[in-house]
Amino acid sequence: xxxxxxxxxxxxxKALAELLQENDLAELSVKREYGEKDSLNVRVARQLAPxxxxxxxxxxxxxxxPAPAAPAAAAAQSAAPRPDLPADPAxxxxxxxxxxxxxxxxxxxxxxxPFVTIGTQVSEGDTLMIIEAMxxxxxxxxxxxxxxxxxxxxxxxxxxxxxPLMIIE
Numbered sequence: 179x180x181x182x183x184x185x186x187x188x189x190x191x192k193a194l195a196e197l198l199q200e201n202d203l204a205e206l207s208v209k210r211e212y213g214e215k216d217s218l219n220v221r222v223a224r225q226l227a228p229x230x231x232x233x234x235x236x237x238x239x240x241x242x243x244p245a246p247a248a249p250a251a252a253a254a255q256s257a258a259p260r261p262d263l264p265a266d267p268a269x270x271x272x273x274x275x276x277x278x279x280x281x282x283x284x285x286x287x288x289x290x291x292p293f294v295t296i297g298t299q300v301s302e303g304d305t306l307m308i309i310e311a312m313x314x315x316x317x318x319x320x321x322x323x324x325x326x327x328x329x330x331x332x333x334x335x336x337x338x339x340x341x342p343l344m345i346i347e
Contacts, residue, residue: 187218194222203336267330267342274321274344276337280311284333292333294344298326306344309337322346 187210194206205223212218267273276282284292284307293305300306300320309316328345331337 190218191220191222194220267328267345268340270342270345272322272324272327272346273342274306274318274346276309276339276341276343277318278309278311278316279339280309280316280337282331282333282335282337282343283308283310283315284329284331294326294329296326296329300324300326300346307331318343320346 190210194208197203197206205221207221208219210218210220268275284294286293286308293307294300301323302320304320305317306320306326307318309318324346326344327347330342330344337343
């Protein structure tokens with residue numbers, strides 16, 4: 179490996195670390211191809227504050243869509259831990275988990291009202307949100323009827339497979 183390519187790789191890794199910090203991400207993984215048998219695999223990760231992880235605080239994105247004040251207040255209220263709920267939202271029996279890796283959208287388009295808010299009564303099969311994966315919009319249906327108790331992701335935030343999205347009771 180030449181010195182100039184090494185310097186370019188170091189600059190690339192520093193840029194990834196800055197992206198991680200600026201977009202409040204937990205992890206980035208990138209493969210950079212140089213040729214048929216030459217590549218650079220980079221995984222940049224950081225540990226989130228324990229209070230943020232336990233409270234299920236939604237991740238922030240670089241350019242969040244503008245949202246009305248009332249749903250924002252309700253989302254902030256939903257992030258507060260309650261004594262009757264498990265510390266880990268994924269362990270809650272009413273947790274709706276992500277079936278894929280992608281970007282979560284709470285509304286059908288920017289500026290539109292969200293599919294559901296805290297307190298919304300849903301029936302089995304109602305659309306809860308959309309997850310964009312590989313430029314495909316995937317509607318996430320309610321697995322059961324109930325009331326939305328917590329929304330654990332924010333609009334436009336990245337989600338991973340199996341990550342808790344909402345709590346339905």
